[in-house]
Amino acid sequence: MSPESRLSWKDVRDQIHDAILSGRYGPGDRLPRDVDIADELNCxxxxxxxxxxxxxxxxxxxxxxxxxTRVRPDPVTRATLDIPITRREVEQKGGRYGYQLIRRVEAVAPRGVLAACELTEPRTMLRVEALHLSDGRPYIFEDRWICLETVPEIGDVDLTGQNANEWLVQNKPYSRCDLRFYAVxxxxxxxxxxxxxxxxxLFVIERTTWIDAAPITTVKAIATPGYQLLTRS
Amino acid sequence: MSPESRLSWKDVRDQIHDAILSGRYGPGDRLPRDVDIADELNCxxxxxxxxxxxxxxxxxxxxxxxxxTRVRPDPVTRATLDIPITRREVEQKGGRYGYQLIRRVEAVAPRGVLAACELTEPRTMLRVEALHLSDGRPYIFEDRWICLETVPEIGDVDLTGQNANEWLVQNKPYSRCDLRFYAVxxxxxxxxxxxxxxxxxLFVIERTTWIDAAPITTVKAIATPGYQLLTRS
Structure with a gap:
Protein backbone atom coordinates (compact mmCIF):
# COMPACT_ATOMS: atom_id res chain seq x y z
CA MET A 1 0.00 0.00 0.00
CA SER A 2 1.47 3.25 -1.08
CA PRO A 3 1.47 6.09 1.43
CA GLU A 4 0.40 8.50 -1.35
CA SER A 5 -2.77 6.49 -1.94
CA ARG A 6 -5.79 8.75 -1.64
CA LEU A 7 -8.61 6.68 -3.13
CA SER A 8 -11.41 5.83 -0.71
CA TRP A 9 -13.30 2.55 -1.10
CA LYS A 10 -16.18 4.59 -2.49
CA ASP A 11 -13.92 6.03 -5.22
CA VAL A 12 -12.82 2.52 -6.09
CA ARG A 13 -16.42 1.24 -6.06
CA ASP A 14 -17.46 4.05 -8.43
CA GLN A 15 -14.55 3.40 -10.80
CA ILE A 16 -15.37 -0.29 -11.04
CA HIS A 17 -19.08 0.49 -11.41
CA ASP A 18 -18.30 2.98 -14.19
CA ALA A 19 -16.32 0.32 -16.03
CA ILE A 20 -19.41 -1.92 -15.88
CA LEU A 21 -21.84 0.86 -16.82
CA SER A 22 -19.69 1.78 -19.82
CA GLY A 23 -19.84 -1.80 -21.08
CA ARG A 24 -16.12 -2.46 -20.60
CA TYR A 25 -17.23 -5.47 -18.53
CA GLY A 26 -20.55 -7.07 -19.55
CA PRO A 27 -22.88 -9.53 -17.79
CA GLY A 28 -20.93 -12.64 -16.78
CA ASP A 29 -17.50 -11.13 -17.48
CA ARG A 30 -14.71 -11.78 -15.03
CA LEU A 31 -13.15 -8.71 -13.38
CA PRO A 32 -9.42 -8.43 -12.67
CA ARG A 33 -8.18 -9.85 -9.37
CA ASP A 34 -8.47 -7.55 -6.34
CA VAL A 35 -4.70 -7.41 -6.06
CA ASP A 36 -4.33 -6.32 -9.71
CA ILE A 37 -6.99 -3.64 -9.32
CA ALA A 38 -5.24 -2.44 -6.17
CA ASP A 39 -1.97 -2.28 -8.11
CA GLU A 40 -3.54 -0.41 -10.99
CA LEU A 41 -5.32 2.10 -8.76
CA ASN A 42 -2.45 2.35 -6.31
CA CYS A 43 -4.59 1.57 -3.30
CA THR A 69 -15.27 -11.58 -9.11
CA ARG A 70 -17.56 -11.37 -12.11
CA VAL A 71 -20.35 -9.14 -13.28
CA ARG A 72 -23.64 -10.81 -12.36
CA PRO A 73 -24.79 -12.64 -15.48
CA ASP A 74 -28.36 -12.56 -14.28
CA PRO A 75 -28.86 -9.12 -12.82
CA VAL A 76 -31.48 -8.41 -10.20
CA THR A 77 -32.94 -5.13 -9.08
CA ARG A 78 -31.78 -5.03 -5.49
CA ALA A 79 -33.44 -2.53 -3.22
CA THR A 80 -33.18 -1.86 0.47
CA LEU A 81 -36.50 -1.10 2.09
CA ASP A 82 -36.70 0.70 5.40
CA ILE A 83 -40.13 0.36 6.92
CA PRO A 84 -40.35 2.63 9.96
CA ILE A 85 -42.86 2.33 12.78
CA THR A 86 -46.17 3.70 11.57
CA ARG A 87 -46.12 6.76 13.84
CA ARG A 88 -42.79 7.82 12.33
CA GLU A 89 -44.00 7.16 8.78
CA VAL A 90 -47.03 9.39 9.30
CA GLU A 91 -44.86 12.11 10.85
CA GLN A 92 -42.25 11.87 8.09
CA LYS A 93 -45.02 12.54 5.58
CA GLY A 94 -46.03 15.62 7.57
CA GLY A 95 -49.15 14.17 9.19
CA ARG A 96 -50.33 14.23 12.80
CA TYR A 97 -50.33 10.67 14.09
CA GLY A 98 -53.30 9.11 15.81
CA TYR A 99 -54.18 5.62 17.01
CA GLN A 100 -57.32 3.68 17.92
CA LEU A 101 -57.55 0.24 19.44
CA ILE A 102 -60.49 -1.49 17.79
CA ARG A 103 -60.45 -4.91 19.42
CA ARG A 104 -58.24 -7.01 21.66
CA VAL A 105 -59.16 -10.63 22.13
CA GLU A 106 -57.55 -13.97 22.92
CA ALA A 107 -58.60 -16.47 20.28
CA VAL A 108 -57.58 -19.72 18.62
CA ALA A 109 -55.30 -18.73 15.76
CA PRO A 110 -56.65 -19.59 12.31
CA ARG A 111 -54.62 -21.83 10.05
CA GLY A 112 -53.18 -18.97 7.97
CA VAL A 113 -51.79 -17.28 11.06
CA LEU A 114 -50.19 -20.50 12.30
CA ALA A 115 -48.67 -21.09 8.85
CA ALA A 116 -47.25 -17.55 8.71
CA CYS A 117 -45.63 -18.21 12.11
CA GLU A 118 -44.38 -21.62 10.96
CA LEU A 119 -46.37 -23.27 13.74
CA THR A 120 -48.20 -26.56 13.34
CA GLU A 121 -49.97 -27.06 16.69
CA PRO A 122 -53.22 -25.11 17.23
CA ARG A 123 -52.99 -22.49 19.96
CA THR A 124 -54.55 -19.42 21.49
CA MET A 125 -52.96 -16.13 20.54
CA LEU A 126 -53.66 -12.49 21.25
CA ARG A 127 -55.38 -10.74 18.35
CA VAL A 128 -55.11 -6.96 18.25
CA GLU A 129 -56.98 -4.93 15.63
CA ALA A 130 -56.10 -1.26 15.51
CA LEU A 131 -56.28 1.77 13.29
CA HIS A 132 -53.41 4.19 12.62
CA LEU A 133 -54.55 7.66 11.64
CA SER A 134 -52.97 10.61 9.88
CA ASP A 135 -54.53 13.99 10.59
CA GLY A 136 -57.53 12.18 12.01
CA ARG A 137 -58.15 10.13 8.85
CA PRO A 138 -57.60 6.37 8.54
CA TYR A 139 -54.07 5.55 7.34
CA ILE A 140 -53.37 1.88 8.04
CA PHE A 141 -55.54 -0.80 9.59
CA GLU A 142 -53.52 -3.48 11.33
CA ASP A 143 -54.75 -6.98 12.08
CA ARG A 144 -52.15 -8.49 14.39
CA TRP A 145 -51.68 -11.83 16.16
CA ILE A 146 -49.17 -12.03 19.01
CA CYS A 147 -47.70 -15.28 20.27
CA LEU A 148 -48.38 -15.46 24.02
CA GLU A 149 -45.73 -18.09 24.68
CA THR A 150 -43.04 -15.80 23.25
CA VAL A 151 -44.42 -12.54 24.64
CA PRO A 152 -46.30 -13.34 27.89
CA GLU A 153 -45.70 -9.78 29.15
CA ILE A 154 -48.08 -8.40 26.52
CA GLY A 155 -50.93 -9.62 28.76
CA ASP A 156 -50.21 -6.77 31.20
CA VAL A 157 -49.76 -4.01 28.62
CA ASP A 158 -52.52 -1.46 28.13
CA LEU A 159 -52.96 -1.28 24.37
CA THR A 160 -55.56 1.47 24.36
CA GLY A 161 -52.94 4.21 24.79
CA GLN A 162 -49.73 2.55 23.60
CA ASN A 163 -49.92 0.59 20.35
CA ALA A 164 -48.64 -2.94 19.93
CA ASN A 165 -46.42 -1.93 16.97
CA GLU A 166 -44.34 0.39 19.15
CA TRP A 167 -44.45 -1.70 22.30
CA LEU A 168 -43.08 -4.74 20.45
CA VAL A 169 -40.41 -2.74 18.63
CA GLN A 170 -39.19 -1.28 21.92
CA ASN A 171 -39.44 -4.46 23.97
CA LYS A 172 -39.09 -7.48 21.69
CA PRO A 173 -36.31 -7.07 19.13
CA TYR A 174 -36.48 -9.81 16.54
CA SER A 175 -33.79 -11.90 14.90
CA ARG A 176 -35.73 -12.84 11.76
CA CYS A 177 -38.41 -11.20 9.67
CA ASP A 178 -40.58 -12.29 6.73
CA LEU A 179 -42.26 -9.64 4.61
CA ARG A 180 -44.95 -10.09 1.96
CA PHE A 181 -46.42 -7.40 -0.25
CA TYR A 182 -49.65 -7.83 -2.16
CA ALA A 183 -53.00 -6.30 -3.07
CA VAL A 184 -56.46 -7.13 -1.70
CA LEU A 202 -55.66 -1.94 -1.04
CA PHE A 203 -51.94 -2.46 -0.56
CA VAL A 204 -50.96 -4.92 2.18
CA ILE A 205 -47.67 -5.38 4.01
CA GLU A 206 -47.65 -8.66 5.91
CA ARG A 207 -44.85 -9.04 8.40
CA THR A 208 -43.89 -11.96 10.66
CA THR A 209 -41.04 -11.81 13.18
CA TRP A 210 -39.22 -14.38 15.27
CA ILE A 211 -36.65 -14.39 18.02
CA ASP A 212 -34.55 -17.41 17.17
CA ALA A 213 -37.18 -20.09 16.37
CA ALA A 214 -39.95 -18.52 18.48
CA PRO A 215 -42.55 -16.47 16.60
CA ILE A 216 -43.28 -13.06 18.10
CA THR A 217 -46.06 -11.68 15.94
CA THR A 218 -47.62 -11.69 12.50
CA VAL A 219 -49.42 -8.62 11.24
CA LYS A 220 -51.29 -7.52 8.14
CA ALA A 221 -50.97 -3.77 7.67
CA ILE A 222 -53.68 -2.79 5.19
CA ALA A 223 -53.19 0.68 3.80
CA THR A 224 -55.73 3.24 2.73
CA PRO A 225 -56.35 3.64 -1.05
CA GLY A 226 -53.56 5.56 -2.81
CA TYR A 227 -50.82 4.41 -0.42
CA GLN A 228 -47.42 3.82 -2.06
CA LEU A 229 -44.25 2.29 -0.68
CA LEU A 230 -41.22 3.96 -2.23
CA THR A 231 -37.54 3.10 -2.25
CA ARG A 232 -34.56 4.63 -4.04
CA SER A 233 -31.19 3.05 -4.66
CA MET B 1 -4.59 -8.79 17.90
CA SER B 2 -3.95 -12.11 19.50
CA PRO B 3 -2.77 -14.94 17.28
CA GLU B 4 -5.12 -17.34 19.15
CA SER B 5 -8.13 -15.30 18.11
CA ARG B 6 -10.70 -17.49 16.42
CA LEU B 7 -13.84 -15.38 16.35
CA SER B 8 -15.07 -14.48 12.87
CA TRP B 9 -16.83 -11.19 12.29
CA LYS B 10 -20.08 -13.15 12.07
CA ASP B 11 -19.49 -14.60 15.54
CA VAL B 12 -18.89 -11.11 16.85
CA ARG B 13 -21.98 -9.77 15.06
CA ASP B 14 -24.11 -12.52 16.60
CA GLN B 15 -22.74 -11.92 20.09
CA ILE B 16 -23.50 -8.21 19.90
CA HIS B 17 -26.93 -8.92 18.39
CA ASP B 18 -27.67 -11.40 21.18
CA ALA B 19 -26.80 -8.76 23.79
CA ILE B 20 -29.35 -6.47 22.12
CA LEU B 21 -32.00 -9.20 21.72
CA SER B 22 -31.62 -10.15 25.42
CA GLY B 23 -32.30 -6.55 26.43
CA ARG B 24 -28.83 -5.96 27.85
CA TYR B 25 -28.72 -2.95 25.51
CA GLY B 26 -32.07 -1.29 24.76
CA PRO B 27 -33.18 1.21 22.09
CA GLY B 28 -30.92 4.27 22.17
CA ASP B 29 -28.31 2.70 24.48
CA ARG B 30 -24.65 3.31 23.73
CA LEU B 31 -22.55 0.19 23.06
CA PRO B 32 -18.96 -0.17 24.30
CA ARG B 33 -16.23 1.19 22.02
CA ASP B 34 -15.02 -1.12 19.27
CA VAL B 35 -11.61 -1.35 20.89
CA ASP B 36 -13.12 -2.41 24.23
CA ILE B 37 -15.29 -5.05 22.58
CA ALA B 38 -12.23 -6.31 20.68
CA ASP B 39 -10.37 -6.52 23.98
CA GLU B 40 -13.19 -8.34 25.73
CA LEU B 41 -13.69 -10.84 22.90
CA ASN B 42 -9.98 -11.17 22.19
CA CYS B 43 -10.34 -10.37 18.51
CA THR B 69 -22.23 3.05 18.31
CA ARG B 70 -25.70 2.91 19.79
CA VAL B 71 -28.75 0.73 19.41
CA ARG B 72 -31.12 2.48 17.00
CA PRO B 73 -33.63 4.35 19.15
CA ASP B 74 -36.13 4.33 16.32
CA PRO B 75 -35.93 0.88 14.79
CA VAL B 76 -36.95 0.21 11.22
CA THR B 77 -37.75 -3.05 9.51
CA ARG B 78 -34.98 -3.19 6.94
CA ALA B 79 -35.37 -5.67 4.13
CA THR B 80 -33.37 -6.36 1.03
CA LEU B 81 -35.51 -7.06 -1.99
CA ASP B 82 -34.13 -8.89 -4.99
CA ILE B 83 -36.35 -8.49 -8.01
CA PRO B 84 -35.09 -10.78 -10.76
CA ILE B 85 -35.91 -10.43 -14.43
CA THR B 86 -39.40 -11.76 -14.99
CA ARG B 87 -38.29 -14.82 -16.98
CA ARG B 88 -36.14 -15.93 -14.04
CA GLU B 89 -38.91 -15.24 -11.54
CA VAL B 90 -41.34 -17.43 -13.46
CA GLU B 91 -38.76 -20.19 -13.78
CA GLN B 92 -37.81 -19.98 -10.08
CA LYS B 93 -41.47 -20.61 -9.25
CA GLY B 94 -41.44 -23.67 -11.49
CA GLY B 95 -43.33 -22.17 -14.42
CA ARG B 96 -42.61 -22.23 -18.15
CA TYR B 97 -41.92 -18.68 -19.26
CA GLY B 98 -43.63 -17.07 -22.22
CA TYR B 99 -43.76 -13.57 -23.67
CA GLN B 100 -46.05 -11.60 -25.99
CA LEU B 101 -45.43 -8.15 -27.42
CA ILE B 102 -48.78 -6.37 -27.41
CA ARG B 103 -47.92 -2.96 -28.82
CA ARG B 104 -44.86 -0.91 -29.68
CA VAL B 105 -45.37 2.74 -30.54
CA GLU B 106 -43.53 6.02 -30.44
CA ALA B 107 -45.69 8.59 -28.65
CA VAL B 108 -45.55 11.80 -26.68
CA ALA B 109 -44.98 10.80 -23.06
CA PRO B 110 -47.83 11.70 -20.70
CA ARG B 111 -47.11 13.93 -17.74
CA GLY B 112 -46.93 11.06 -15.22
CA VAL B 113 -44.23 9.33 -17.26
CA LEU B 114 -42.17 12.52 -17.54
CA ALA B 115 -42.53 13.09 -13.78
CA ALA B 116 -41.41 9.54 -12.99
CA CYS B 117 -38.33 10.15 -15.16
CA GLU B 118 -37.72 13.55 -13.52
CA LEU B 119 -38.09 15.22 -16.94
CA THR B 120 -39.83 18.54 -17.48
CA GLU B 121 -39.71 19.05 -21.27
CA PRO B 122 -42.32 17.13 -23.32
CA ARG B 123 -40.83 14.50 -25.62
CA THR B 124 -41.52 11.46 -27.70
CA MET B 125 -40.63 8.16 -26.10
CA LEU B 126 -40.95 4.50 -27.08
CA ARG B 127 -43.90 2.80 -25.39
CA VAL B 128 -43.79 -0.98 -25.17
CA GLU B 129 -46.71 -2.99 -23.80
CA ALA B 130 -46.07 -6.66 -23.27
CA LEU B 131 -47.35 -9.67 -21.43
CA HIS B 132 -45.22 -12.12 -19.46
CA LEU B 133 -46.73 -15.59 -19.16
CA SER B 134 -46.28 -18.54 -16.85
CA ASP B 135 -47.36 -21.92 -18.25
CA GLY B 136 -49.24 -20.06 -20.96
CA ARG B 137 -51.29 -17.98 -18.51
CA PRO B 138 -50.90 -14.22 -17.95
CA TYR B 139 -48.41 -13.45 -15.17
CA ILE B 140 -47.37 -9.79 -15.44
CA PHE B 141 -48.48 -7.09 -17.84
CA GLU B 142 -45.83 -4.45 -18.37
CA ASP B 143 -46.48 -0.93 -19.62
CA ARG B 144 -43.06 0.54 -20.36
CA TRP B 145 -41.73 3.85 -21.66
CA ILE B 146 -38.14 4.00 -22.92
CA CYS B 147 -36.20 7.22 -23.30
CA LEU B 148 -34.96 7.38 -26.91
CA GLU B 149 -32.26 9.97 -26.19
CA THR B 150 -30.66 7.65 -23.63
CA VAL B 151 -31.24 4.39 -25.52
CA PRO B 152 -31.27 5.23 -29.26
CA GLU B 153 -30.17 1.63 -30.09
CA ILE B 154 -33.57 0.31 -28.96
CA GLY B 155 -34.95 1.56 -32.29
CA ASP B 156 -33.16 -1.32 -34.08
CA VAL B 157 -34.08 -4.06 -31.60
CA ASP B 158 -36.76 -6.57 -32.57
CA LEU B 159 -39.00 -6.72 -29.48
CA THR B 160 -41.32 -9.43 -30.75
CA GLY B 161 -38.89 -12.21 -29.84
CA GLN B 162 -36.64 -10.62 -27.23
CA ASN B 163 -38.36 -8.62 -24.49
CA ALA B 164 -37.37 -5.10 -23.48
CA ASN B 165 -36.92 -6.12 -19.84
CA GLU B 166 -34.07 -8.50 -20.73
CA TRP B 167 -32.59 -6.41 -23.52
CA LEU B 168 -32.24 -3.39 -21.22
CA VAL B 169 -30.83 -5.43 -18.34
CA GLN B 170 -28.20 -6.92 -20.63
CA ASN B 171 -27.36 -3.75 -22.53
CA LYS B 172 -28.12 -0.73 -20.34
CA PRO B 173 -26.95 -1.18 -16.76
CA TYR B 174 -28.32 1.59 -14.56
CA SER B 175 -26.72 3.64 -11.82
CA ARG B 176 -29.93 4.64 -10.02
CA CYS B 177 -33.33 3.04 -9.52
CA ASP B 178 -36.62 4.19 -8.00
CA LEU B 179 -39.16 1.58 -6.99
CA ARG B 180 -42.79 2.08 -5.98
CA PHE B 181 -45.20 -0.59 -4.78
CA TYR B 182 -48.94 -0.08 -4.67
CA ALA B 183 -52.34 -1.57 -5.50
CA VAL B 184 -54.68 -0.68 -8.38
CA LEU B 202 -53.75 -5.90 -8.61
CA PHE B 203 -50.25 -5.43 -7.20
CA VAL B 204 -48.02 -3.01 -9.11
CA ILE B 205 -44.25 -2.60 -9.11
CA GLU B 206 -43.27 0.68 -10.75
CA ARG B 207 -39.58 1.00 -11.57
CA THR B 208 -37.62 3.89 -13.07
CA THR B 209 -33.90 3.68 -13.86
CA TRP B 210 -31.23 6.21 -14.79
CA ILE B 211 -27.67 6.16 -15.93
CA ASP B 212 -26.20 9.15 -14.16
CA ALA B 213 -28.82 11.87 -14.75
CA ALA B 214 -30.23 10.34 -17.96
CA PRO B 215 -33.47 8.35 -17.59
CA ILE B 216 -33.42 4.92 -19.24
CA THR B 217 -36.92 3.61 -18.73
CA THR B 218 -39.97 3.67 -16.49
CA VAL B 219 -42.21 0.63 -16.27
CA LYS B 220 -45.36 -0.43 -14.48
CA ALA B 221 -45.37 -4.18 -13.92
CA ILE B 222 -48.96 -5.10 -13.08
CA ALA B 223 -49.27 -8.58 -11.63
CA THR B 224 -52.05 -11.08 -11.95
CA PRO B 225 -54.43 -11.47 -8.94
CA GLY B 226 -52.87 -13.42 -6.06
CA TYR B 227 -49.30 -12.32 -6.80
CA GLN B 228 -47.11 -11.78 -3.73
CA LEU B 229 -43.64 -10.31 -3.39
CA LEU B 230 -41.78 -12.02 -0.56
CA THR B 231 -38.55 -11.23 1.26
CA ARG B 232 -36.85 -12.81 4.26
CA SER B 233 -34.18 -11.30 6.48
Missing part, protein backbone atom coordinates in the same frame (compact mmCIF):
# COMPACT_ATOMS: atom_id res chain seq x y z
CA UNK A 44 -4.74 -1.05 -0.57
CA UNK A 45 -6.15 -4.45 -1.40
CA UNK A 46 -8.52 -4.07 1.56
CA UNK A 47 -9.91 -0.94 -0.13
CA UNK A 48 -10.70 -2.97 -3.25
CA UNK A 49 -12.25 -5.67 -1.07
CA UNK A 50 -14.52 -3.14 0.64
CA UNK A 51 -15.52 -1.72 -2.75
CA UNK A 52 -16.26 -5.20 -4.15
CA UNK A 53 -18.31 -6.03 -1.06
CA UNK A 54 -20.46 -2.96 -1.70
CA UNK A 55 -20.92 -3.86 -5.38
CA UNK A 56 -21.80 -7.40 -4.36
CA UNK A 57 -24.30 -6.14 -1.76
CA UNK A 58 -25.90 -4.07 -4.51
CA UNK A 59 -26.31 -7.15 -6.71
CA UNK A 60 -23.94 -5.83 -9.41
CA UNK A 61 -21.10 -8.35 -9.10
CA UNK A 62 -20.73 -11.85 -7.70
CA UNK A 63 -17.79 -12.82 -5.49
CA UNK A 64 -16.44 -16.34 -5.60
CA UNK A 65 -14.73 -18.34 -2.90
CA UNK A 66 -11.25 -18.09 -4.39
CA UNK A 67 -11.41 -14.33 -4.66
CA UNK A 68 -12.59 -14.08 -8.24
CA UNK A 185 -59.99 -5.95 -2.40
CA UNK A 186 -61.54 -4.19 0.58
CA UNK A 187 -64.27 -6.28 2.17
CA UNK A 188 -67.15 -4.41 3.80
CA UNK A 189 -65.62 -4.24 7.27
CA UNK A 190 -62.16 -3.11 6.12
CA UNK A 191 -63.75 -0.63 3.70
CA UNK A 192 -65.75 0.79 6.60
CA UNK A 193 -62.69 1.10 8.86
CA UNK A 194 -60.51 2.70 6.17
CA UNK A 195 -63.29 4.93 4.84
CA UNK A 196 -62.86 3.31 1.40
CA UNK A 197 -65.29 1.96 -1.18
CA UNK A 198 -66.09 -1.74 -0.77
CA UNK A 199 -63.98 -3.57 -3.35
CA UNK A 200 -61.29 -0.85 -3.46
CA UNK A 201 -57.76 -2.11 -4.22
CA UNK B 44 -9.06 -7.78 16.07
CA UNK B 45 -10.62 -4.32 16.11
CA UNK B 46 -11.24 -4.68 12.37
CA UNK B 47 -13.34 -7.77 13.14
CA UNK B 48 -15.52 -5.70 15.46
CA UNK B 49 -15.75 -2.98 12.81
CA UNK B 50 -16.94 -5.47 10.18
CA UNK B 51 -19.52 -6.86 12.63
CA UNK B 52 -20.76 -3.36 13.48
CA UNK B 53 -21.01 -2.51 9.79
CA UNK B 54 -23.26 -5.53 9.27
CA UNK B 55 -25.47 -4.58 12.25
CA UNK B 56 -25.63 -1.04 10.94
CA UNK B 57 -26.56 -2.26 7.43
CA UNK B 58 -29.37 -4.27 9.03
CA UNK B 59 -30.74 -1.17 10.76
CA UNK B 60 -30.03 -2.51 14.26
CA UNK B 61 -27.34 -0.07 15.41
CA UNK B 62 -26.27 3.42 14.39
CA UNK B 63 -22.61 4.30 13.92
CA UNK B 64 -21.44 7.80 14.72
CA UNK B 65 -18.59 9.78 13.27
CA UNK B 66 -16.28 9.48 16.28
CA UNK B 67 -16.58 5.72 16.41
CA UNK B 68 -19.42 5.51 18.91
CA UNK B 185 -58.10 -1.81 -9.50
CA UNK B 186 -58.05 -3.56 -12.86
CA UNK B 187 -59.60 -1.42 -15.57
CA UNK B 188 -61.36 -3.26 -18.41
CA UNK B 189 -58.34 -3.46 -20.69
CA UNK B 190 -55.89 -4.66 -18.01
CA UNK B 191 -58.50 -7.10 -16.69
CA UNK B 192 -58.86 -8.49 -20.19
CA UNK B 193 -55.10 -8.87 -20.67
CA UNK B 194 -54.54 -10.49 -17.27
CA UNK B 195 -57.64 -12.67 -17.46
CA UNK B 196 -58.93 -11.06 -14.26
CA UNK B 197 -62.28 -9.63 -13.17
CA UNK B 198 -62.71 -5.93 -13.91
CA UNK B 199 -62.09 -4.11 -10.62
CA UNK B 200 -59.86 -6.88 -9.22
CA UNK B 201 -57.11 -5.68 -6.83
Missing amino acids: ARSTVQRAMQALSDSGIVERRRKGG SADDSVADLLDAEPGAA | ARSTVQRAMQALSDSGIVERRRKGG SADDSVADLLDAEPGAA
